[in-house]
Amino acid sequence: MFVSYKWLQEYVDLTGVTAEELAEKITRSGIEVEGVDHLGEGISGIVVGHVLECEQHPNADKLNKCLVDVGEGEPVQIICGAPNVAKGQKVVVAKVGAVLPGNFKIKKAKLRGEESNGMICSLQELGFESKLVSKEYAEGIFVFPHDVEPGTDAIAALNLDDKVLELGLTPNRADAMSMMGVAYEVAAILGTDVKLPQPKVSTSGEKAKDYISISVEAKEDNPLYVARVVKNVNIGPSPLWLQTRLMAEGIRPHNNVVDITNYILLEYGQPLHAFDYDRLGSKEILVRRANNGEKITTLDDAERTLTDEHLVITNGTVPVALAGVMGGANSEVKSDTTTVLIESAYFTGSTIRKSSKDHGLRSEASARFEKGIDPNRTREAADRAAELMAEFAGGEVLEGVVAVDTLDIEPVNVSVTLDRINKVLGTEISKEKVEAIFTNLKFSFTVDNDTFHVTVPTRRPDITIEEDLIEEVARLYGYDELPTTLPVGESKPGRLTDYQAKRRLVRRYLEGVGLYQSITYSLTSAEKVNKYALEQTEPIRLAMPMSEERSLLRLSLLPHLLEVVSHDLARQIDSVATYETGSVFIPRPDQELPEEKEHLAIALTGSWLSPTWQGEKKAVDFYVVKGILEGLFEKLGLENRTSFLQARVEGMHPGRTAAVLLDNKEIGFVGQVHPNVQKDLDLTPTYVVELSLKDVLEADVEEILYQPIPRFPSMTRDIALVVDQSVAAGDMKQVIIEAGGKLLRDVTIFDLYEGERMEPGKKSVAYSIKYFDPERTLTEEEVTKAHEKVLKAVAEKFNATLRS
The missing domain is CATH 2.40.50.140 (Nucleic acid-binding proteins)
Incomplete structure (x- = not known):
């Protein structure tokens, strides 16, 4: 809501209070002023x-x-x-x-x-x-x-010496969506009176009821409809002061009649509509629900198809306005209009919201109807509009008002005790102070033994319970005046849970090795939802999706992370290294809400090491990504409990993909994206990871036990084993560890050979094996004995022979 400082002065005495000071006072009383705009600044x-x-x-x-x-x-x-x-x-x-x-x-x-x-x-x-x-x-x-x-x-x-306050209103403060509503608020803050317009309508001898009749079928949607008729109007430009006020409030001037209806909208918060009486096509106004398939062309020249959930104003036969949202082109006020029918009505917010949403029409009028208007201003607003049309359009106002009134809204009565106010606020506010606050708010009230019985005016529909009254007292007493106290009782300092601390460690590690964090949509399409999912299941569909592209809750992070890579490559960012931690959504049988599991996804392409004059250029490959994971597991203390096993995953390269295991349980995969997928997404060779971060972070980790620096030397043996190409190097490593016994301390793969001198179908895998005893120096005989057990084990298990 934009509020003209000069216009506001017509309702409230602002002597001695600048626009900036007023903005500060309004903000401190509970309505945020987002800014003060000096219209003529710098001119x-x-x-x-x-x-x-x-x-x-x-x-x-x-x-x-x-x-x-x-x-x-x-x-x-x-x-x-x-x-x-x-x-x-x-x-x-x-x-x-x-x-x-x-x-x-x-x-x-x-x-x-x-x-x-x-x-x-x-x-x-x-x-x-x-x-x-x-x-x-x-x-x-x-x-x-x-x-x-x-x-x-x-x-x-041109009114450029004015200042405009922009109010950031919450949905409950619909009363402040008008100049009169803001005037009540400012008067309460300053403790002064409100000077409101008092419409005085001079009428001709003709009667309005002879020109128009009103009937309402949808009484629940429209309990109050008021009409006035103004003859012999001269359509032309509005007075400059009126035009500049509208522009300061963000509304474009059109002509004197339309501008007056917009002016009343801003002044009273009551939307009005002006019909060209001669274009109505009848002497009747009928308010009803539309028929399914019925059409109307609105003022924006768009033809709209209606349903029986939409409220329309008709001439008894055809719609002439979409009630509370926009008028119809067939009854528009034009330059040749001479007789105007003024509509001032109370429509229920839910009905107007439905029409506005279905047709994508959100207007100043619909916004006010949706949040709620003051029904006690509806008749007065029509009188005020008729008065201004007589003054600025030369019109003659016909005698009487034609109305249908089935509205039954009474002021709300709310009671609160002084003790309750002070107990909630922690204050010692006197009864006289509370009385002054309710008086400044222009609330009628009586006091009975420190109990305030307040009659809340209809302009404040947000006040319904005693806590609302306490809030009014608090904000006008001054939030800054409320005492501050420390919490009573035991308190514990805040700390991260173990899970949160580990998740933060994961993010810091990944960013430390050069990855950037991405955040993608949790919603995806039917085409992508099951791609790369660690758990294949029926996805969850939204009840009211924005589009089919965002209609299902995701089961994997990778599809959207690959879109991020594709987006960057299309913009000539040749090397991309990114990760995401986020939830996937797994349905739970017989439960409405899904299980949220946190996953980690990584995507890399391009160069891992950029070429420099003294360094090498290294492209991303499988071992780069695998190395990032190994470093992460080491950070988390899981390096001895994780392993990698060759695997096949749909959408991944069949020969460059491995399953990631934690305690021999599969928790994800790592590898290269399948060439066909890379081609479809215009990717360069891209390596990815997706694993269940929840399983990783919830894994129990033993306390770190530090060992003294070795006092005795270790002994190393290197062996090159010739085995069938189908034998996994990791499987052989595991057998070596088991056979080496307590003296074996470390096993490292350092070479793989499949060259010309190797027998077809065979390969050579070289291991460096370290033997060590922390209590003494090992003898050659002890190491030889342990080493022979290793060679025997791999020979029996894999038919391995030493390479000559």
């Missing part, structure tokens, strides 16, 4: 000018040479390129030395040989947004619609 040297002469520039087809009176005696010559400039106009002139928005300074210049002493301005050049400028002046200079004195300050005439 100077702007005056009203009178175009005395206007002729075409002698050396340019699209320029005009104007003689302009700027109130300084001798008129000045100004060259203007606007197509709508003409003799006799009162215009905005930036004199030589003036400053326009963006620190644009006006200097004396020569244009095609002719001297120009200033600039005739459009509203856009003065800082007005193009969407707020009326269509008449959207493509040219602004012309004052009424007589103004040349040389006077144009900033004041």
Whole structure:
């Protein structure tokens, strides 16, 4: 909600309170002021000018040479390129030395040989947004619609000396979506009175009921409908003060009748609609639910198909407005309109919300109906609009109001005790202070033995229980005045859980080795949902998805992480290293909510080591990704409990993929994306990981036991074993560890050979085996004996022979 400071002064005495000070007070009372905009900030040297002469520039087809009176005696010559400039106009002139928005300074210049002493301005050049400028002046200079004195300050005439407060309203404070509502709030804060408009309508002898009849079928959707008729209106521009107020509030001026309805919307918070009476096609207004398949063309020239969930205003036969949202093109007020039917109604919020959502039409009117309006202003708003149309459109208001009223809304009565107020707030506020607060809020109340019986006005539908009254007392008493206390009782310092601490360690490690974190959607499509899933199951579908692309809860992180890689490669980022930790959603039998399991996914492509003048270039491969995982498991103390086993995973390279095992339980996979998938996504060779981070982080880890620095030397034996190509090196390593006994301390694979001198179907795998005893120096005989057990074990298990 935008609030004009100058406009607000008409309702509340703001003497001695600047716009900035008022913004601070409003914020401290519970409604956040997001900013204060000085409309004319940075503008100077702007005056009203009178175009005395206007002729075409002698050396340019699209320029005009104007003689302009700027109130300084001798008129000045100004060259203007606007197509709508003409003799006799009162215009905005930036004199030589003036400053326009963006620190644009006006200097004396020569244009095609002719001297120009200033600039005739459009509203856009003065800082007005193009969407707020009326269509008449959207493509040219602004012309004052009424007589103004040349040389006077144009900033004041255009209301640019105003300041606008932007309120960030919460849904419960619908009362502050009007100037009158804000006036009540400010008056309560300042402890002053509210001066509200008192409409006085002079009517002609004709009666409105002779022109129109109202009937309402959908009484639950529309319990109150009020209509007034104004004849002999002259459609034209609104007064400048009204136009500038609308623009300051973010609404574009159209004509005097439409602008008046928008003005009442802002002033009262009551949406109005003006029908061209002669275009209605009947003397009847019927409010009903639409028929399924019924159509209406709205003011934006869009044809809309209706259902029986939408409320419409009809002429008894066809719809002329989508109730509370937008009028119909068939009854629009136009330049030839002479008789206006003013609609002021109370529509239920749920009905308007449905229409607005279904048709993608969110207007200032629908927003207010959705949040709730004050029904006690509905009739008065119609009177105020009729009064202004008589004053600014020359209309004649017909006698009487035609209405259907089945509304039954009474003020809410809420009671609260002084003791309850002080107990909740921890204060010692006096009864007199609470009385003053309710008086300032303009709430009727009585006091009975320190119990306040409050009658809440209908403009404040957010107050229904005693806690709401306590909140009103607290915010107007001052949140800063509430005492602060320390918690009572035992307290423990906050700390991360073991799971959270390990997750943070995982992220720090991955970022430390050069990976960037990605965060992708938890929603995916039917095409992607089962790709790379560690658990194949029926996915969970949303009840109301935004689109089919975001209709299912994901079962894997990798599909979207590969999209991140594809996106980066398409933008010439050749090397990508990224990871994501996030939840996948596994359905649980007989339960509505799924199980959320945290996964870790990694994707790398391109160079792992960039080429430098003294270093090497290394491309990402399987062993880079595997090494990252091994380093992570070492950080978590799981290096001796994890292993890798050759595996086949759909969508992964059949020869470069391994399952990741924790305590011999499969928890994920690592490997290269299948070439066909890489081609479909325009990827370079890409290596990925997906594993159950939940299983990793919840694994019990023994306490770290430190060992003393060895006092005795170790002995190393290197062996190259020739085995069938189908034998897994990891399996042989495990057998070596088991056969080596207590003296074997470490086994490392350091070579693989499958060359010309190797027998077909065979390979050579070389291991470095370390033997060590922390209590003594080993003898050659002891190491030989242990080593022979190793050789015997691999020979029996894998038919391995030593390479000669």
